[in-house]
Amino acid sequence: MKRSQHLNTQFETALNKTARTTRLSDEARERGRMRLLAHMNASAVTTGASSPSPRRRNGAALFANLLRAMPMPLVAASLIGITLLGGGGAAAYFAQDALPGDPLYPIKINLNERVESALAFGTEAQGEMSARHAERRLAEAVELASRHQLREQVATIIETNFQRHLDHVERVISQLEEAGNDEAAARLQSHLEARLAAHEELLHRFQEDESQQVDQNTVARFRTHIEQETQEFRSIREQLEERLQRADEAPARQRIAQSTYEAATKSLGEVGGYLVRSKEKIDRSAYDSAWEDIEKARKLIGEGKRLMEAGSYGEAYTNFTEANHLIARATVTINVSLRLNLYGDKKRERSEEDPSLERSDEASGSIRVQLDELLQL
Amino acid sequence: MMDHDNFIAAYDEYAEAIYRHCFFRVSSEEQAQDLMQETFLKAWNYVSNGNEVRNMRALLYRTANNLIIDYYRKKKALSLDAILENAPDPAAESAGRMDERHEAAFVISCLSQLDEDCRQVITMRYVDELPVKEIASILGEKENTISVRLHRGLKKARKLMTDGPQP
Numbered sequence: 281m282k283r284s285q286h287l288n289t290q291f292e293t294a295l296n297k298t299a300r301t302t303r304l305s306d307e308a309r310e311r312g313r314m315r316l317l318a319h320m321n322a323s324a325v326t327t328g329a330s331s332p333s334p335r336r337r338n339g340a341a342l343f344a345n346l347l348r349a350m351p352m353p354l355v356a357a358s359l360i361g362i363t364l365l366g367g368g369g370a371a372a373y374f375a376q377d378a379l380p381g382d383p384l385y386p387i388k389i390n391l392n393e394r395v396e397s398a399l400a401f402g403t404e405a406q407g408e409m410s411a412r413h414a415e416r417r418l419a420e421a422v423e424l425a426s427r428h429q430l431r432e433q434v435a436t437i438i439e440t441n442f443q444r445h446l447d448h449v450e451r452v453i454s455q456l457e458e459a460g461n462d463e464a465a466a467r468l469q470s471h472l473e474a475r476l477a478a479h480e481e482l483l484h485r486f487q488e489d490e491s492q493q494v495d496q497n498t499v500a501r502f503r504t505h506i507e508q509e510t511q512e513f514r515s516i517r518e519q520l521e522e523r524l525q526r527a528d529e530a531p532a533r534q535r536i537a538q539s540t541y542e543a544a545t546k547s548l549g550e551v552g553g554y555l556v557r558s559k560e561k562i563d564r565s566a567y568d569s570a571w572e573d574i575e576k577a578r579k580l581i582g583e584g585k586r587l588m589e590a591g592s593y594g595e596a597y598t599n600f601t602e603a604n605h606l607i608a609r610a611t612v613t614i615n616v617s618l619r620l621n622l623y624g625d626k627k628r629e630r631s632e633e634d635p636s637l638e639r640s641d642e643a644s645g646s647i648r649v650q651l652d653e654l655l656q657l
Numbered sequence: 658m659m660d661h662d663n664f665i666a667a668y669d670e671y672a673e674a675i676y677r678h679c680f681f682r683v684s685s686e687e688q689a690q691d692l693m694q695e696t697f698l699k700a701w702n703y704v705s706n707g708n709e710v711r712n713m714r715a716l717l718y719r720t721a722n723n724l725i726i727d728y729y730r731k732k733k734a735l736s737l738d739a740i741l742e743n744a745p746d747p748a749a750e751s752a753g754r755m756d757e758r759h760e761a762a763f764v765i766s767c768l769s770q771l772d773e774d775c776r777q778v779i780t781m782r783y784v785d786e787l788p789v790k791e792i793a794s795i796l797g798e799k800e801n802t803i804s805v806r807l808h809r810g811l812k813k814a815r816k817l818m819t820d821g822p823q824p
Binding site: 290291292294295296298299301302303304308309312313315316317319320401402403451452455458459 | 661664665668669672673676677680681685687688690691693694697698701705728760761764765767768779782783784786811814815817818
């Protein structure tokens with residue numbers, strides 16, 4: 281039977297009927313509205329178009345000017361605060377560090393992170409935000425495990441949300457591939473795979489360390505879940521690599537390799553600087569371990585760069601991906617040492633979780649010298 | 658010049674129509690959302706630069722069209738499976754609803770196989786329900802040109818419905 285026999289109607293009637301069932305979801309509409317408002321406020325300051333006189337340069341425009349000077353995550357945090365000012369502003373602020381079981385945790389998941397997602401513009405940025413949220417779930421699991429509080433019920437809450445974020449990242453990767461944006465798909469995949477592997481390794485360390493007295497069954501189940509997902513993202517990478525090797529056009533291979541090289545170099549600089557600045561706050565073994573990973577990554581990037589210059593783009597890409605893994609592992613090592621007492625008893629202050637979010641005003645003097653050395657590829 | 662509040666009102670009025678237009682042009686919900694968003698950001702940039710806008714709806718469709726053209730410069734061909742995955746979901750699991758979902762995917766698949774000029778005018782006529790005169794005005798073409806494209810596109814679409822779209 282021909283497929284068209286299901287359609288007892290003309291094409292234009294069927295099309296019109298389909299159009300009437302196609303709706304923009306309320307969530308997507310609101311997200312779009314928020315982004316548009318943020319953009320309008322920001323451009324109002326730049327162009328002066330909607331604020332031609334000093335009288336019309338109101339608080340919103342000044343606020344927008346302030347936002348423009350902030351790093352994006354700080355913008356999100358500020359908007360969360362402003363949105364809830366007078367109502368639950370303080371709750372939203374304090375919820376940012378909440379863990380499952382904490383009364384503020386639902387605010388963190390259902391409000392703070394939704395606002396962050398709403399402010400991520402574009403498919404790739406939204407994927408990155410979901411990847412970051414997935415990583416946060418892992419950090420929560422590690423932190424709870426370190427406190428011997430990763431019980432089954434709590435682990436289930438984390439796992440459910442973790443899976444939700446990963447599903448979204450996978451969808452975004454597919455969309456990026458479909459749209460022919462393999463570079464962005466590769467970046468997102470590589471970032472997440474590396475972070476998953478690093479956290480899985482940490483949980484493994486907890487299991488092995490008898491002094492930690494963790495709930496072995498729960499941690500083992502969580503690790504299995506992460507391992508499965510890591511495998512999933514690894515196979516996405518393998519497909520990408522295979523396609524890269526098969527790509528008919530050298531410019532396409534070169535473009536992807538170049539893009540991954542730039543991402544790896546940028547991360548190397550950021551995490552290297554992060555490590556140098558964190559030196560006094562973390563213990564020696566964490567510092568050495570992170571430094572070793574960064575050093576290996578530096579060599580891989582240097583070798584990859586030579587391969588790329590020789591036209592071996594597929595091999596170069598593999599090098600850069602491996603370097604990204606090592607850099608991600610170094611980041612997790614530093615963060616864990618700053619947040620938890622996994623590597624020793626040294627007292628530490630709390631610091632930012634992601635080196636890419638930091639301002640560069642600390643990078644001076646000896647730090648800059650060490651970074652320059654680090655980036656000698 | 659259009660002010661802040663009026664532009665937000667325009668978003669509230671046209672966001673869904675522009676999203677729907679983009680969806681039927683690119684066959685992907687997420688891409689359509691991105692394109693809809695970008696359309697309004699670009700339109701605001703145009704407005705905030707002091708340009709006069711007599712017909713906001715025309716400006717939005719024109720902006721969306723330009724963005725869709727850019728999108729297709731980068732895009733690969735979509736498979737029927739991919740379209741089925743992205744077909745609007747009538748939000749139910751009943752057999753009848755599943756039929757609707759397949760019918761929607763089938764119609765979109767036929768539409769996606771038309772050349773861009775035909776797909777554009779058919780979407781504007783039967784999805785956006787714009788009169789031929791307005792389509793001609795938005796695209797800067799003669800009404801007769803639009804009618805010819807509609808006729809040509811419909812003829813091909815009907816044939817695709819009979820023969821089935823190519824995978």
